[in-house]
Amino acid sequence: MSEIIQKVKNLSIGFRSKKGEEILILRNISTSIKKGETVGIVGESGSGKSTLALAMMGYVKQGLYTTEGECLFYHSNLLKMSNRDLEKIRGRKIAMIPQNAGQSLTPNLKIGYQIDEALKLHTNLSKIDRDNRISELLNKVRLPSPETIALRYPHELSGGQQQRVAVAMALAGNPELLLLDEPTTGLDVTTQAHVLELLNFIAKDTGTSMVYVSHDLGAIAQVSDRIIVMYSGEIVLEGPSRSILKKPIHPYTYGLLKSIPKLSLAGLPESMPGSQPQPGTVLKGCSFFDRCNLRENKCKNNSPQLEYINDLETSVRCFNYKSLKDKNHISSPISKNETSIKENEILNLTDLSISYAKQKLIDQILNKTVDTNPTVKDINININKGETIALVGESGSGKSTILKSIAGLLKTKDGKIRFEKDRDLSSDLKKRNPSDLRAIQLIFQNPDESLNPNHNVEEILSQPLKLYFGLSGEKLKKNIIELLEKVRLGEFYMSRYPRQLSGGEKQRVAVARAFAAKPDIILCDEVTSALDVSVQAAVLNLLQKLKDDFGTTYIFVSHDLAVVRAISDRVAVLYQGRLCEIGPSKNVYQFPSHPYTEVLLGAVLEPDPDIKPKLVAEDIVEEKPPEQGCSFQGRCSRILGDKCKKETPPWQITKSGNAIKCHININDLEKLQS
């Protein structure tokens, strides 16, 4: 057995509340990390996972303090060490890669210079050795042509490349332990898959131990040897990844895994009701009691201890783990009412093009549009009443741009948006009549940004009610209460401000605000990507329920193919603002697919260590769509040469009924992909 390098012993960390009470956010944590091992720490936001990771490098955030226990790196307790001694360890022996590493790079210094600084700080190499080491590091993180990259500034790199630079800087001091806090959150699916693969490679190649913190079990599954599941400041489950993911014997982990949408399963995942207890809540029994469906009276007043199960090599904190031990965890999700959508057009996009290019004054006067290569081009989609259509693609693929122009926030350049067969919405907001404005509502990605922090829930919901229906007084109040009930929030939420709501509750308020207008179409822009998985499942279920009740049409933008699979009837795949493929969602996930869809599907991370992502294409970021030929030519691994570069590919219809825009013959494509 290899040596233990980091040992956490009975660690509790807390803060003092305004009233002077001690509130613990980590409770009695004990664990250890072996040389060369990668440990994943997973839990929803607020479970204390980042606090634990930071403690492992001897860092306790301001306002918090250690109430008990120690963090031993080899044999010295980091939490008692002087700053001087810690400086010798941090960066050299233990390095950290924070979330949004791109932003932690200094914007006005060249990449090479920044790595050089790290090397100066953490090693005693000479100038020449350092220069060699810089290229070596950049090579190791697989950045193309290290010499030129070293001369660039951070903003000249893509998100994935910035993340790689951050990894290179962390490796500068040859650390024995690398802590990563949500290192791929916010990256594109394809980029994420590449970065994870790189981390795996580095762990093997250098024998560095890693602690990988994330809320995303899919990502954790790909890198970790061992997984720690945290809930409300405690470890509730710990063991080898395979047994945690395949046989989750704690009800929380079990529920968590079930609430993740999976590509292999159609329909919505089951949601876990409730939320984590707030720190400081007095708990006599099990912290998961409120949300547990295996709970018994015993659990209410006795808190379970972490118990080691020999045959699974797993520790679990639950009285009833045995009943999960023999269960097969993959159950079928709630099946979607397969209502066949009738052809009944509600919205039609014809040859839609949208450009961000500023028109010159002279062209404006002559009413000429000069941009021959607009951000979004030639979008033709016919949307039926009551249907959920998803737009998928990586960041920059123009998904939000299309939504914005449907909402009237952006002018279209060419083409038409037709609503209910006879109304032309191609003009922007100012020219729309009130009933058209009311008919189309938007829900945004981040409820923190989409709700005015200075308005309480009542004010937020009364805005559309006043504006569209002129309600006031008792009637207004009654409507607000009804709306809140629809999104399963009680009347008492009316006086709350956004900061007093959890992420899921905020998103429910945003959903209620959209439904207040009694809209025909709701545009959802990444509405679940800022939420924890268990909350995501609940919001998805809510959206589905409301749709069944009101017959609303959804246009659902997401980068997460599994979520799209769960909620949508039809999927349109976009690359660089051009359509690649469109068809019923159950077919898009079967071959043949457009080569870009194939790339996206390959990059999906399943919470299963045995399903590895297939990295088909490089994760390069293209600045602009090509002027001619196929939009995907720059990254396509199946490219046919000149034909793809010069001629616009034709639409082809597959047997199952989806349309693919590619030069490769459908049958050949199917053979290639099988």
Next chain:
Amino acid sequence: MDIDKISEEDQKNIISKVFEVLKTMASKPSGFIGLCILVFHILLASLSPYLAPYDYKAIDPSLMLQAPSSEYWFGTDSLGRDVFTRTIMGGRTALTITFFGSLIALLWGGLLGIFCGLVGGKIDDVVMRVVDAFLSIPWILAMLLIVSLLGTSTEVLIPALGFFYGKGIVRVARAATHDVIAKDFIVSARARGHSNMSIIWNEIIPNVRDAILVEGAMRWSWMLLGFSSLSFLGFGVSPPTPDWGLMISNARGLMSFAYWAVIAPVVGLSSLIIGINLTADAFAKALGIDRSTKAPV
């Protein structure tokens, strides 16, 4: 976190909200001291005419430059006027003029800043350039010019000071508006079809208000210093009105043998500036605004 308790607090009306902010401000020693000094000065300024033991303008050559005594607590000045009387009344004019000056600064600075933040683009650029250009003239020279052309009446001083001290507020208001305008709740309101006025009033102002108020409070203390310098130079308050700046200037030359005539107004002026400064800082903290990052001046 006891959520229900918080929401109760939030339901209170504006008056109790103001009270709440004051309470938070007073909970830290520096904020408490600042508030005390400020309240003391405001009380003193409003009550001093009734408290003053002597007539502030009564000149008596026979009492020239008397040292502090039980009769004349702070002694007398070169014209034989009672320094105590003049000191407790010396903040009145400065406080009033700068208070209204700050209001004007807040108003034009805030509105112009919000406007620039809203429209952005070329207009924003041009307006900001003009504002910068205007205000790159040393303010004291400009003030001297204005005062010598238009006189030193209150009607001239208040708008002139308000104009020169509004620049920082323009910047803060503009930056805050820029931040808010990019948020999705604004996009959401626009997509619903709310009018521009309604968006400014309901969505933007509540979110930039705090930052602007804090900046205004800060500017107040600077304006006070500026105004006193004007008086010191003889371009602020005209004699015989008691004013700290003027008193310091008059008594400065005699400092070596009549220190009392200088010390009292200096203490008055500096304590008021410190008081406003501490209060503004505590105000910013109570509203959760980090001035070190928010004020790009």
